[in-house]
Amino acid sequence: MDLKKLQQTAKAMVARGKGILAIDESFGNSEKRFGKVGVPHTEENRRAYRQLLITAPGIEQYISGMILFDETLRQKTADGVPFPDALKERGMIPGIKVDKGTKDLALHPNEVITEGLDGLRERFAEYAALGAQFAKWRAVITIGDGIPTVACIRVNAHALARYAALAQEAGLVPMVEPEILIDGGHSIERCAEVCAATWDALFAELKEQGVELSGTILKTSMVLSGNACPDQADVETVARMTIDALKTHVPAEVAGVVFLSGGQDDEKATLHLNAMHILGEKLPWPLSFSYGRGIQNPALTLWAQDTKNNVAKAQAAAVERSRANAFASEGKYK
Ligand code: 13P
Numbered sequence: 001m002d003l004k005k006l007q008q009t010a011k012a013m014v015a016r017g018k019g020i021l022a023i024d025e026s027f028g029n030s031e032k033r034f035g036k037v038g039v040p041h042t043e044e045n046r047r048a049y050r051q052l053l054i055t056a057p058g059i060e061q062y063i064s065g066m067i068l069f070d071e072t073l074r075q076k077t078a079d080g081v082p083f084p085d086a087l088k089e090r091g092m093i094p095g096i097k098v099d100k101g102t103k104d105l106a107l108h109p110n111e112v113i114t115e116g117l118d119g120l121r122e123r124f125a126e127y128a129a130l131g132a133q134f135a136k137w138r139a140v141i142t143i144g145d146g147i148p149t150v151a152c153i154r155v156n157a158h159a160l161a162r163y164a165a166l167a168q169e170a171g172l173v174p175m176v177e178p179e180i181l182i183d184g185g186h187s188i189e190r191c192a193e194v195c196a197a198t199w200d201a202l203f204a205e206l207k208e209q210g211v212e213l214s215g216t217i218l219k220t221s222m223v224l225s226g227n228a229c230p231d232q233a234d235v236e237t238v239a240r241m242t243i244d245a246l247k248t249h250v251p252a253e254v255a256g257v258v259f260l261s262g263g264q265d266d267e268k269a270t271l272h273l274n275a276m277h278i279l280g281e282k283l284p285w286p287l288s289f290s291y292g293r294g295i296q297n298p299a300l301t302l303w304a305q306d307t308k309n310n311v312a313k314a315q316a317a318a319v320e321r322s323r324a325n326a327f328a329s330e331g332k333y334k
Contacts, residue, residue: 001171009173010255050075056315300314
């Protein structure tokens with residue numbers, strides 16, 4: 001393992017005033033998002049839309065890297081430049097989502113396990129050859145009556161660590177993503193408990209499996225009230241409780257912590273990150289964003305209105321959301 005190289009890549013991913021853009025929607029998810037705005041879910045439309053984001057003029061001022069989907073890593077710009085090269089030419093780091101999505105967890109109703117470990121060493125070798133420098137694996141934890149179970153948290157943490165070890169072996173920085181879903185009527189206190197238990201299990205597994213935390217990025221959800229909870233915590237409370245939980249449960253050696261937007265309102269996701277930085281606490285790791293929907297939503301809507309003529313407008317919208325979140329990552333968003 002070339003630890004120096006991993007550390008360098010990880011550091012660049014969370015460079016000051018920048019964050020990561022997730023454009024790694026699986027076929028199922030991109031079909032849902034395209035469906036909502038009425039764009040046919042064809043390979044060419046997926047390519048054209050991702051090209052729009054990758055080549056948005058100026059986006060590299062705010063975005064350190066983008067997470068691609070398997071298909072996207074193999075696609076090219078209209079003038080024939082492979083997407084990973086198009087990113088590198090603009091000073092951005094190409095990443096790859098390597099998990100294969102979730103399946104029901106046996107004997108555990110309403111809980112899921114992420115699949116994709118079989119053959120992953122070989123896939124990593126190919127992804128590295130195609131130019132990917134970091135990877136992502138998303139585990140999903142659901143809060144509900146009697147869940148998450150210890151079993152669900154443990155098996156997902158175990159799989160995340162196995163993936164992270166294979167990523168580092170192949171020279172890619174693992175982004176480990178346990179997403180605690182926003183769905184449900186749970187309180188913010190309950191979310192904080194589940195985040196703590198999930199992060200504890202994850203870092204125990206990473207340690208046991210020899211994963212180098214200084215070459216690892218944590219991608220996580222924030223500590224939030226469930227979206228159906230009648231009592232919604234305000235921005236300052238979300239910021240305070242998220243920072244407290246992270247500081248207590250995430251080791252200082254981790255190279256960086258980034259958030260997913262996870263179905264939060266776009267503006268809220270920005271305000272929450274900004275508020276965390278306004279607290280002015282000394283944090284052991286850079287704290288930034290790795291948003292998908294939180295950055296893409298307005299761009300996708302504009303593009304869908306006229307996929308031929310609205311490209312520049314959609315690009316400007318993506319850059320604007322990236323800029324807002326980059327400012328928030330330094331507590332400078334107004
Ligand atoms: P959202 O920010 O839309 O939640 O997406 C980020 C991501 O990569 C989820 O896996």
